[in-house]
Each structure stands twice: as structure tokens, then as C-alpha cells.
Amino acid sequence: MSYQQFYSGFLSANSHNQHYACHSHYFWPDCTRDAMLAYWDDSAKYVDHKWGFFFETLVPELQKRISTLLNTGAPEQIVFAPNTHELLYRIMSCFDMTKPFKVVSTDSEFHSFQRQASRLEEQGAIELITVATQPFATFSARMKAAIAEHDPHLVFFSQVFFNSGYVVDDVSGIVNSVSNDNTLIVVDGYHGFMAKPTDLSDIAHRAFYLAGSYKYAQAGEGACFAHVPSGSTLRPAYTGWFAEFGHLDKPRKIAGKDAVQYSQDGMRFAGATMDFTALYRLRAVLRLFEENDLTVQKINDYVMHIQQQFLSELAKQDHSVLNETNLVVKEASCRGHFLTFELPNADVTQALAASLKEKGILTDSRGNRLRFGFGLYHTPDYINLGALGEID
Numbered sequence: 001m002s003y004q005q006f007y008s009g010f011l012s013a014n015s016h017n018q019h020y021a022c023h024s025h026y027f028w029p030d031c032t033r034d035a036m037l038a039y040w041d042d043s044a045k046y047v048d049h050k051w052g053f054f055f056e057t058l059v060p061e062l063q064k065r066i067s068t069l070l071n072t073g074a075p076e077q078i079v080f081a082p083n084t085h086e087l088l089y090r091i092m093s094c095f096d097m098t099k100p101f102k103v104v105s106t107d108s109e110f111h112s113f114q115r116q117a118s119r120l121e122e123q124g125a126i127e128l129i130t131v132a133t134q135p136f137a138t139f140s141a142r143m144k145a146a147i148a149e150h151d152p153h154l155v156f157f158s159q160v161f162f163n164s165g166y167v168v169d170d171v172s173g174i175v176n177s178v179s180n181d182n183t184l185i186v187v188d189g190y191h192g193f194m195a196k197p198t199d200l201s202d203i204a205h206r207a208f209y210l211a212g213s214y215k216y217a218q219a220g221e222g223a224c225f226a227h228v229p230s231g232s233t234l235r236p237a238y239t240g241w242f243a244e245f246g247h248l249d250k251p252r253k254i255a256g257k258d259a260v261q262y263s264q265d266g267m268r269f270a271g272a273t274m275d276f277t278a279l280y281r282l283r284a285v286l287r288l289f290e291e292n293d294l295t296v297q298k299i300n301d302y303v304m305h306i307q308q309q310f311l312s313e314l315a316k317q318d319h320s321v322l323n324e325t326n327l328v329v330k331e332a333s334c335r336g337h338f339l340t341f342e343l344p345n346a347d348v349t350q351a352l353a354a355s356l357k358e359k360g361i362l363t364d365s366r367g368n369r370l371r372f373g374f375g376l377y378h379t380p381d382y383i384n385l386g387a388l389g390e391i392d
């Protein structure tokens, strides 16, 4: 079984390399190229009417597909944006920014959250409570305890941590432990979406879920989304004209309190004009998977199998630092689609990544952690670690 036929363009452009960074930049299936041309053709055809056309065809189809993939039962609650940072900041803008608000999060959130939260903390705009993700075995209990102790305005955590690949198996438990109905809850699902089978049915009424297409959805940058909790009446201060699409809360008023109206569904969290090319790519990939009966479960089974093959090949190398002992997440059932090795320090890590790159083995590193990602365009034959070598 091979899926390489879907990726001929990216594979031939990278035929001299082994690409193990799909957890950062997944190769795009060939159908995304046609999708980009289709976007051009539709823009030419519909010109001034293209937004109406996109919002009547493309957007509902994607909302339905994503909602089905995540089992939210509420397609109208999906809203798109070019990146998740914009969505995060829009959620944060629901708080009264004149008073500090309390946030419980983890020490392993991606920079879009971590940097923004740190900057707001510097300004005294938020009080940030950070829960360590390790030891993983007790993470969920410690996260729940921090939420109970601090009663925060916002809870933010990842489904799969970007710096280890650890999969939080108790997302629902953490969300449902939040007893204060006014607390906003955001799950960063970027490393889960289209990689790990995900069922949001029991938290869709309560939590935001953020993800995008840059990684496992394989459609590149520019197509991120949020599932907005059903029935949300929040009024983000950071708002754009797309948020008025669809049915509005109330008739428009010219001025006065509550004059700004919002769409009744997830579109209330929309921004403004964006390039929909990426959404065309995303639709093409999701259609491709459906046509080929490629469910997230099947993708996960395939990728985890390849990951295991890689580890078997790696064991034969008997490498001094790249070995199972240095894996951050040792249990395969708790792992996302990439392996993270913890090395002695950042210098060793960078030197090793650079030496691998010279040998055509492409990875990526974060501090003293080296990550190898696996995807549908890998096969057992693709893996060739004969050239691995030791670091000098």
C-alpha cells in the first residue's frame, strides 16, 4: 500500500531528500495545484460576485466536511481565518481588556499562543498560570487542579503538544472539569486535526477548537479555522466585516450601546477579506481523501506503522543519541505523527540536524529537541538511514 501517487509534484521536486518534517510542512497532494488554478478561474468568472459564490458553495462544503471529521454536529459553528493566531486574539478580545484576566495554560504551547500570552503578561493585561506538561502521566490531573484552584477566565491547551508529540487523551475530561460557565476554553488542535481521530461531540457546546491546513490537512498555509461553541453570544472586540455575514443577532442600529451586530453562528468570530486559495486547496484534499476512502483512522494507522518502521531501522544504527532511550514520548499509543528526541543540548541538536541535512535527511529542531515527522508520502522503502552517521 502506497499513497505516493498523490504527491508526485512534491516528491519529484525533493527526490534527493528524505523529508521528515511533515509535522511542520506537509507535502501537498497534486490536486492542490489544480485547486489553485480553479480559484483563479472562479475569480475571473465571478469577479465582483465571488464572495457570494464562495460563501454559498466553498464555505458551507468545508464547514460540513470539517464538522463531520470532528463530529461537532454544528457545521455553522466553523469559522475560517488565515492563521490560528488571529482566531486566538479574537477570542481573547472578548474579555474586558481594561482589567487583567486570568489564564491557565501549559509550558508546551506553540509560539502563537506563548508569545502573545507572554507579551500580554508583560503588559500586566493577563495573569498567566503555566502547568508543566511533564510528567505526562499526571498532566491531566495537574491541569484540572490548576483550573479548579485559579478559576481562570481562559483555559488554553493543546490536543497534541508541538514540542513532544504527546497526545492528551483526556481533552474532554479537562474541558468538562471547568465548572465556571463564564470560563472560555480553547483547545489547540493543530497537531491533532487530520492526524489523530478526534471526536468533539461531548465538548462542542463548551470549547473552541483551533486548527489549520498547514500540517496534516496538507493544504498549506492560509486555511485555519475555529469551531466556536454552539450558541455562543460572545462579542469579540477584534472584529471584521465578515462577522456580519448570515443572520444577525438584531437589526442594525446606527449608534449606541450594542450597535455592533454579530452573525448568530460561528461567523461572529470572522475577520475580514482573506485569500481563499488555501480553502480551495483544503477542499481539494478533503475531497481526495473521501474519494479514496482515506479516513483519519486509516491515515493514523498508516503513519503510526511507518513511524514504527523508522524506529526499527533506527535501532539497527545503534546511534549514540538518536535512539529510543532519548525519545520524549516512549509509548506509541500516546504519540502524534512525529518522534521527538531529547538531546544533550541545543548545540548538539543543531549540529546533528545540520549534519543530517547535508545527508539529505530533513528534520526540524526546537532547542534541544529534534523532531522527525511521518506522513502518507512515506513508505518503508523511503526510509534510508544508512547515511545517518555520528555527530563529530
Ligand SMILES: Cc1ncc(COP(=O)(O)O)c(C=O)c1O
Pocket: 082, 083, 084, 085, 086, 109, 110, 112, 158, 161, 162, 188, 190, 191, 212, 214, 224
Ligand atoms: C500547536 C500549534 N498551533 C498552531 C500552530 C500555527 O499557528 P499559526 O496559525 O498562528 O501560525 C502551530 C504551528 O505551525 C502549532 O504547532
